Amino acid sequence: MKMLFKLAFRNVFRYRRRTIITFSAISYGLGLMAVGISLYNGVDTHAMDNIINSQTAHLKILAAGYFEKKDEVPLEFTIDEPQEIKSLLKNNRDIQGIESRVLFQASIISGMDELPCMGVAIEPEIDPLVFKIKDSIIDGRFLEPSESKIILGSGLARDLGLKVGDDCTLRIFFSIEDFIWNALDLEIAGIAKTENPMVNRGTVFIPLSLAQEALSLENSVTELAVRIEDRRRLLEVRESIEGRLASLSKDYEVVSFEEYASDFKELMRMRSRMQALIPLMMILIATLGIVNTMLMAVMERTREIGMLAAMGMRKMEVMLVFIFEGALIGIFGSFAACVIGGLGGWWLEAKGFSLAFLGEEIAEMVSFLPMEVYKGDLTAGTLIFTFILGTVISILASLYPAYKAVKLDPIQALRHVG
Amino acid sequence: MSIAKLENIHKVYHIGKIDFPALRGISFSIEEGEFLSIAGPSGSGKTTILNLLGCLDKPSQGKIFLEEKDITALPTSKLADVRRKNIGFVFQTFNLIPVLTAMENVEFPLILEGQHDPKERRQVTEDILTEVGLKDFLHRRPNEMSGGQQQRVAVARALVKKPKLVLADEPTANLDSVTGEEILQLMLELNQKTSTTFVFSTHDKMVMDFARRIIRLRDGKIESDQKVNKK
Ligand SMILES: Nc1ncnc2c1ncn2[C@@H]1O[C@H](COP(=O)(O)OP(=O)(O)O)[C@@H](O)[C@H]1O
Numbered sequence: 001m002k003m004l005f006k007l008a009f010r011n012v013f014r015y016r017r018r019t020i021i022t023f024s025a026i027s028y029g030l031g032l033m034a035v036g037i038s039l040y041n042g043v044d045t046h047a048m049d050n051i052i053n054s055q056t057a058h059l060k061i062l063a064a065g066y067f068e069k070k071d072e073v074p075l076e077f078t079i080d081e082p083q084e085i086k087s088l089l090k091n092n093r094d095i096q097g098i099e100s101r102v103l104f105q106a107s108i109i110s111g112m113d114e115l116p117c118m119g120v121a122i123e124p125e126i127d128p129l130v131f132k133i134k135d136s137i138i139d140g141r142f143l144e145p146s147e148s149k150i151i152l153g154s155g156l157a158r159d160l161g162l163k164v165g166d167d168c169t170l171r172i173f174f175s176i177e178d179f180i181w182n183a184l185d186l187e188i189a190g191i192a193k194t195e196n197p198m199v200n201r202g203t204v205f206i207p208l209s210l211a212q213e214a215l216s217l218e219n220s221v222t223e224l225a226v227r228i229e230d231r232r233r234l235l236e237v238r239e240s241i242e243g244r245l246a247s248l249s250k251d252y253e254v255v256s257f258e259e260y261a262s263d264f265k266e267l268m269r270m271r272s273r274m275q276a277l278i279p280l281m282m283i284l285i286a287t288l289g290i291v292n293t294m295l296m297a298v299m300e301r302t303r304e305i306g307m308l309a310a311m312g313m314r315k316m317e318v319m320l321v322f323i324f325e326g327a328l329i330g331i332f333g334s335f336a337a338c339v340i341g342g343l344g345g346w347w348l349e350a351k352g353f354s355l356a357f358l359g360e361e362i363a364e365m366v367s368f369l370p371m372e373v374y375k376g377d378l379t380a381g382t383l384i385f386t387f388i389l390g391t392v393i394s395i396l397a398s399l400y401p402a403y404k405a406v407k408l409d410p411i412q413a414l415r416h417v418g
Numbered sequence: 419m420s421i422a423k424l425e426n427i428h429k430v431y432h433i434g435k436i437d438f439p440a441l442r443g444i445s446f447s448i449e450e451g452e453f454l455s456i457a458g459p460s461g462s463g464k465t466t467i468l469n470l471l472g473c474l475d476k477p478s479q480g481k482i483f484l485e486e487k488d489i490t491a492l493p494t495s496k497l498a499d500v501r502r503k504n505i506g507f508v509f510q511t512f513n514l515i516p517v518l519t520a521m522e523n524v525e526f527p528l529i530l531e532g533q534h535d536p537k538e539r540r541q542v543t544e545d546i547l548t549e550v551g552l553k554d555f556l557h558r559r560p561n562e563m564s565g566g567q568q569q570r571v572a573v574a575r576a577l578v579k580k581p582k583l584v585l586a587d588e589p590t591a592n593l594d595s596v597t598g599e600e601i602l603q604l605m606l607e608l609n610q611k612t613s614t615t616f617v618f619s620t621h622d623k624m625v626m627d628f629a630r631r632i633i634r635l636r637d638g639k640i641e642s643d644q645k646v647n648k649k
């Protein structure tokens with residue numbers, strides 16, 4: 001056994017060219033796969049985080065009926081006593097913050113240009129507890145309560161050529177169909193560039209009191225956005241909130257970020273199905289690489305195999321030499337794949353990459369994910385998976401060539417010239 | 419005692435639909451300690467006979483005995499065991515495992531045989547390599563040795579497990595005549611010293627002259643079988 005291993009080991013180093021080809025197939029194929037998995041995991045978690053931090057929070061409390069129509073951004077399903085709900089939930093330790101918000105359809109007018117956007121009325125003093133808009137101000141400052149200023153998403157500001165300190169007109173729609181609206185002239189207090197390009201492209205933030213006045217909502221809001229301390233307790237918190245709300249006379253619904261972002265979830269699911277193909281292709285490439293080079297090895301060493309058989313080596317032993325050989329290359333290759341995957345994944349995790357190098361506008365067109373920077377998420381599990389997969393593949397891929405080797409008739413093999 | 423015996427051996431190769439009779443009724447017996455040459459022109463069936471004697475192949479008809487035991491009907495896997503134990507091979511070319519040193523090549527059959535004591539194994543290996551004159555080449559790889567030296571390693575490897583029978587198929591065909599003679603001389607010496615039975619094939623008159631018995635083949639039949647008496 002030791003002997004067989006020694007033979008395999010030496011063969012790995014003797015037939016360098018072949019070893020290098022196989023080694024490369026495995027290390028690049030699986031290395032890229034590992035990087036891909038890291039990126040994929042990163043996109044998965046970061047994209048969701050970005051949506052949570054800029055759009056959905058963890059939970060939203062909505063008036064019954066709102067959720068079904070949420071895409072129309074309706075104003076008729078309102079929460080009329082948000083303060084009452086807030087105080088009802090005040091003692092819930094799991095909740096980090098609850099913010100009253102009004103979502104409305106709007107557009108921004110600057111000179112001759114008008115761009116539609118989503119209006120988000122926020123409580124500036126509470127918003128930072130629930131969202132990360134405040135952290136994403138790249139120019140100017142965050143809103144103060146009840147001032148008559150706005151914050152624009154960075155893409156919107158760019159497209160309209162607006163800067164901090166400029167004035168613009170905010171058209172607030174009561175109803176798009178009936179074209180009932182109200183216009184406000186407002187100064188831009190700050191520009192927000194969140195991690196979520198969708199928000200940057202089409203959102204305007206205004207203080208809640210201003211929106212309530214402009215929309216004649218009095219104290220009503222369209223949603224209460226809730227951030228909880230520990231996302232893993234989402235279900236429990238939701239249940240407890242629902243329990244509390246049941247005591248109120250009006251009907252409410254509590255919606256999690258996953259439900260709220262279900263379109264995005266669906267997108268991710270489709271994408272993940274597509275992306276499963278990429279690792280599969282990498283695996284296929286690596287497998288074919290090994291099968292091919294090991295078959296070459298069998299051809300090249302036909303006479304040697306004949307001689308080994310003549311000397312009375314058993315079929316199993318001949319097979320093992322080739323399997324060991326494949327396994328060894330596989331182990332080295334997988335190790336290198338882990339190094340490649342580790343470095344790539346680490347870079348993705350630490351730095352990430354942005355599509356900005358394509359130019360901001362193209363980047364916005366091609367990026368359909370709620371991420372400004374594509375960040376990876378490298379886990380030990382990914383690397384272990386890569387290593388084990390590479391090793392297993394290379395052993396499996398050596399089986400057929402090894403079988404070919406023992407199928408050779410020793411007499412023919414010995415007569416083989418070359 | 420007879421080491422090996424062929425009884426009315428026929429061997430037919432099938433090339434597509436054509437049957438090609440390579441051996442047509444061969445019978446002879448080999449006694450222990452013989453130094454026997456199978457001679458004949460190319461295509462006369464020498465390799466085929468050695469393959470049959472070496473349990474690498476089975477006859478189409480006839481019986482083969484090794485030490486009076488009928489091996490004709492043994493399954494292939496059993497034949498491998500017979501080879502492993504009883505038979506040493508020296509081939510024309512490409513005899514050695516390229517990735518192993520001289521020492522390791524010679525040691526190989528011992529490991530296959532299941533000799534577990536590495537010290538003893540090395541000792542035996544070194545002794546036999548010294549005997550074939552390669553004391554200073556123990557750690558060379560085949561590609562670092564001349565053809566003659568490689569063939570000496572092959573002879574040493576064939577002999578190291580003290581087989582009943584050493585089969586050498588045209589062992590000198592790829593060597594120049596001086597080196598070829600040296601190899602034959604070496605085999606002869608080992609034959610006399612250890613009384614191991616040697617069967618080698620050749621089509622070279624000069625090589626034949628080393629033999630103590632020559633079986634001449636022509637077209638798959640024995641043309642003559644003569645003892646040569648020397649000193
Ligand atoms: N595997 C084979 N298939 C078909 N014909 C073969 C095969 N092996 C040998 N022969 C034929 O059998 C004859 C004897 O071959 P061989 O024993 O190799 O002769 P020698 O070793 O004396 O040159 C030759 O004519 C050869 O072409």
Ligand SMILES: [Mg+2]
Pocket residue numbers: 464465466587
């Ligand atoms: Mg021949």
